[in-house]
Amino acid sequence: MATASSDRSVRPLGNKRTNGRLLIETAGLVKTYGLGKVAVQALRGVDLRVGAGEFVAVMGPSGSGKSTLMNILGCLDRPTSGTYALDGDDVSRLNRQELAAVRNRRIGFVFQSYNLLGRLTAVKNVQLPLLYNADQTLSDEECERKALEVLDSVGLADRAGHRPNELSGGQQQRVAIARALVNSPSLILADEPTGNLDTRASEEILDLLCQLHDRGVTVVMVTHEPGIARYAGRVIDLLDGLVSSDHQNGPTSRRSKI
Ligand code: ADP
Ligand code: MG
Numbered sequence: 001m002a003t004a005s006s007d008r009s010v011r012p013l014g015n016k017r018t019n020g021r022l023l024i025e026t027a028g029l030v031k032t033y034g035l036g037k038v039a040v041q042a043l044r045g046v047d048l049r050v051g052a053g054e055f056v057a058v059m060g061p062s063g064s065g066k067s068t069l070m071n072i073l074g075c076l077d078r079p080t081s082g083t084y085a086l087d088g089d090d091v092s093r094l095n096r097q098e099l100a101a102v103r104n105r106r107i108g109f110v111f112q113s114y115n116l117l118g119r120l121t122a123v124k125n126v127q128l129p130l131l132y133n134a135d136q137t138l139s140d141e142e143c144e145r146k147a148l149e150v151l152d153s154v155g156l157a158d159r160a161g162h163r164p165n166e167l168s169g170g171q172q173q174r175v176a177i178a179r180a181l182v183n184s185p186s187l188i189l190a191d192e193p194t195g196n197l198d199t200r201a202s203e204e205i206l207d208l209l210c211q212l213h214d215r216g217v218t219v220v221m222v223t224h225e226p227g228i229a230r231y232a233g234r235v236i237d238l239l240d241g242l243v244s245s246d247h248q249n250g251p252t253s254r255r256s257k258i
Helices: 004-010 066-073 096-106 122-131 140-153 169-181 199-214
Strands: 022-033 040-051 055-059 081-086 107-110 187-191 218-222 234-239 242-248
Touching: 022 066, 022 218, 040 066, 040 081, 040 218, 040 242, 055 066, 055 199, 066 187, 066 218, 096 107, 107 169, 122 140, 122 169, 140 169, 169 187, 169 199, 187 199, 199 218
Parallel strands: 055 218, 055 234, 107 187, 187 218
Antiparallel strands: 022 040, 022 081, 234 242
16 A cells, blocks of 8 residues: 555656755645635645655636635645645644734735836835744845845846836746845745736746746646646646646746747
């Protein structure tokens, strides 16, 4: 009979840089919204292992539970039952404040609709996670310099003083990625990051995610477009709140044009 540990030893973990270290390990993740007759079981027992350094695409039809899963992996929400270990730490029972701290320091989240603060300039948006990070001891000027550096790394140094409504969709998403990166997280979660973008801007965002992956960041990205999933090394399909398939992409498939 297969045990959990023998199962783990035969399980491919993406690429050789993972060293077998699991960054994400969920077991029996269930998420139920609402109660009684109106209860919706969005996740019905998801077992998922993602090694450090992998680039994973999560696919599946609308309503299959992709965002619910991402919100739990991103410590934005808690499962109804089941466990979630992030880099070996069980985070599934933390309270809201503890989850916020884990999220702030270890996870960068990128949303389809960017979620930037409209009142703030690009550089101020990128600085926000630094302000909420109790571990960092940078002065105000150092925070700004760091935010500018990260904006520069996504090609937007010259837009630092612009507000979101003065930027294109692709530029706004690059600001959001810079914001996700500013605390140097080990995990980037992106929920349909190119869903609102045209083909050219989508390719820029995907190239950026590939660069992060090349630098050793673990990336989990939701998409419903196969052409976008091909950028990832591994594709997981969700159906009705369960993993319906999990396979590696061939080496030549990466970065093919959408
Ligand atoms: P996907 O991202 O794959 O489209 P979701 O995770 O958003 O799917 O949703 C999965 C299921 O859970 C859907 O049936 C959806 O209607 C339901 N759902 C999602 N969020 C909520 C919520 N906050 N309250 C109630 N039902 C929800
Ligand atoms: Mg969704």
